Amino acid sequence: MADVPKDLKYTREHEWAKQESDRVRVGITAYAQDQLGDVVFVELPKVGAKVTAAKNFGVVESVKAVSDLFAPVSGEVVEVNGELLQKPETVNQDPYGKGWMIVVKPANKAEWDQLLTAQQYEEYLAQGGH
């Protein structure tokens, strides 16, 4: 079973979200990167862009597939992991660490509670993850 850190929240589209004081860091899960295979390209929004919960905010591409990235929460993008442009494989190597994608300043705190807990996400994966 793929690694699912307890201190994160999750989406059904396999993004993780991490509360860091008043901001939320976002990436894709270990399960997601494993399913994708070698990540060769990541397209992310610019700092200042607005993202909307459950809406597409970027793209991750493996050798075989193009996959949309979905925002866990709505808000303004305050940081972007520019290193992924040159080293997209970081997403495979360290999905919960150096492979993070964006940091969002949330607009609506209630959305956080809508996300899956680690336990719920594990159950979701156990049912097939889709």
Place this chain on the structure above:
Amino acid sequence: MPGQAAPRLAPEGLNATALKRTPLHQAHVKAGARMVPFGGWDMPVQYTGIVEEHRAVRSAVGLFDVSHMGEFEVEGPGALAALQHLTTNDVAALHVGQIQYSVLCYPNGTIVDDLTVYRVGDDRYMLTVNAGNIDKDWAWVTEHTRDVKDVRWRNASEGTGLIAVQGPKAEALVGRLADRDVTALGYYRFARGSVADVPALISRTGYTGEDGFELYAPADRTEKLWTELLAAGRADGAAPIGLGARDTLRLEMKYALYGNDVDETTNALEAGLGWVVKPAKGDFIGREALEKIRAEGVQRKLVGLEMTERAVARHGYPVQRDGREIGIVTSGSYGPSVDKYIAMAYVETTLADIGTELAVEIRGQAKAARVVKTPFHPSRVKKA
């Protein structure tokens, strides 16, 4: 590979029950391969990772299960005439022990399939065809040679396993297990013999741009051959390779893949296969149309593109010049050995010259690309 849709981050929940299996299916599953549907077959797309497998083939040796491909045997005094009628290349030039790349065309010059033709005896040949086209090709070759006298066709696809051994260490590996000297076997030549005590047709061919072999063996002995090759090659870094790396390896060589780069809508000349179209040999299906196209000049050409702006071009994406659509991408990916985003595309002939600056439309945005010399990565196949 066909079907490059844009799935979400979820596995494909496809019903695998109707898919066909090669003699190595169990070995793939046991080895932990990720299986995917391909051309009606349940095939390994990767074992450890596409990029790692790609590099193993370029630097050492990789083993591919290509048993899903089809083999047709044709024999009799009319076999040569039948093949001359069906295929674009000149089969009369083929000696026993030689192999020829060729094309089956429709009357309008578009492509039924691409294939290799083996001359196995004076009046005997074997054709190797694409897995997804076996039924279509079988109907095509038998129907269109019904009037040729003294020809017998046999579809040997089910009873035949096929393993490709590719990479700079392929010759040493196959040589250790073969009952004959394989070093003297030239490119597009074959010999009968045995490998690991399994009777095999040993063919100096491949789809990677590396030196190597394709070993045809009886289906019920293919797993033994696979297991012994892996064991004997372990010290050399021999690894099983999935269809994912097979695709990136062939893309770096600009080898066409049926269903992606060539199909029933593309003619053999615009696809760059004019080198196997030989009207001087006499009549064949598609000859008249291809001669006309050759005389008038092709409208578009299959070229190699390198993305000069970071982005991945994929099958079906439009190619533009100054905002005008002038072509279409047929294959595209990251090329691990060239460390660039590369693609194959049909573009208007006037914009097909090396160095031409174009753009690929990716999710609504024009991303810069350039026509480049191919193969993208230097070929290291054995010289005949």
